[in-house]
Amino acid sequence: MRRKFMAGNWKMYNGPTATREFFAEILSALSATNGKEIVDNINSGNIEIAIFPPSISLEAAITAKRGIQISVGGQNVHWEKQGAFTGEISVPMLKEVGCAYVIIGHSERRHIFHETDESLHQKLLAATDGGLVAVFCVGELLEDRENGETFDVVRRQLLAGLKSMDASTVKDKIIVAYEPVWAIGTGKTARNEDAQEVCAFIRKVISDTFGEGVADKVLILYGGSVKPENTAGIMSQQDIDGVLVGGASLKPESFLAIVKAAIA
Numbered sequence: 001m002r003r004k005f006m007a008g009n010w011k012m013y014n015g016p017t018a019t020r021e022f023f024a025e026i027l028s029a030l031s032a033t034n035g036k037e038i039v040d041n042i043n044s045g046n047i048e049i050a051i052f053p054p055s056i057s058l059e060a061a062i063t064a065k066r067g068i069q070i071s072v073g074g075q076n077v078h079w080e081k082q083g084a085f086t087g088e089i090s091v092p093m094l095k096e097v098g099c100a101y102v103i104i105g106h107s108e109r110r111h112i113f114h115e116t117d118e119s120l121h122q123k124l125l126a127a128t129d130g131g132l133v134a135v136f137c138v139g140e141l142l143e144d145r146e147n148g149e150t151f152d153v154v155r156r157q158l159l160a161g162l163k164s165m166d167a168s169t170v171k172d173k174i175i176v177a178y179e180p181v182w183a184i185g186t187g188k189t190a191r192n193e194d195a196q197e198v199c200a201f202i203r204k205v206i207s208d209t210f211g212e213g214v215a216d217k218v219l220i221l222y223g224g225s226v227k228p229e230n231t232a233g234i235m236s237q238q239d240i241d242g243v244l245v246g247g248a249s250l251k252p253e254s255f256l257a258i259v260k261a262a263i264a
Contacts, residue, residue: 004047004235005175005219005242006259007135008249009075009103016060019053023064025252030068038256041263042069049259050101051249052135055089062098073101073135076109079122081130091130102127103244105137105161107181117160124161128173135175135221135244136161138202142182154178154198155205167210175219176202177244183224185246189234195222196237203239228257235262 014022029035041047050071053061061072078088094102104127105120120136127134138157140150162170178198180190190198199220207215222234223244234240243262248254 007050007244009052019057019060020064071100079126103135137177139179167214171214171217177221179223189225192233199239231258231261
């Protein structure tokens with residue numbers, strides 16, 4: 001049985017002050033009677049919650065979450081351990097501050113900042129070699145879907161990122177997030193059956209490449225306009241193990257409502 005993984009990607013929102021306020025509200029909510037179900041599911045290993053703040057808020061998040069079993073991760077990372085790379089953050093830096101995860105290949109990094117399949121592969125190698133678990137994002141543009149190229153695009157992105165990795169690394173250090181680009185921040189959500197179809201395809205590609213045992217263990221998330229009201233339907237799909245939430249993760253009330261919907 002794979003655990004459920006509920007991830008909140010804050011993007012360029014919530015500085016240190018807002019981060020501390022967020023975790024204070026989370027602690028209060030989880031300490032209340034109606035938060036017991038979430039706490040019990042966390043303690044039993046049935047569900048994991050991870051927050052990905054902007055880099056300037058990572059230390060505030062790590063400090064503020066003490067006493068709460070919530071993981072913290074970076075939104076991006078460089079493949080070098082150190083060097084003259086102004087504005088970048090390394091894997092050792094993320095580890096030192098207390099991160100367990102890092103997002104790699106988010107569509108905004110691919111399409112706004114023009115990160116390539118090869119650079120993302122180098123980031124994945126650096127992250128997994130350095131002890132982080134990578135949340136590796138793949139997904140098609142609207143024109144790709146309309147042209148019937150969804151599976152070709154997803155396969156290319158997935159295999160380009162994971163090339164040269166061994167099966168144990170993929171099994172233990174890779175989480176795949178399927179994010180159709182046309183559904184991110186648009187209010188549009190892929191139909192549950194469409195999301196399931198692509199996530200099942202991802203699992204099949206992993207199985208064909210690294211073995212069925214690896215594919216059975218890898219967590220696959222869906223991301224794209226996830227809200228409390230559509231979470232239960234998304235999470236009911238066989239090959240979807242969690243969600244990567246954007247805007248709805250910025251407020252404790254909406255994010256906890258998503259978590260509750262996942263364990264209902």
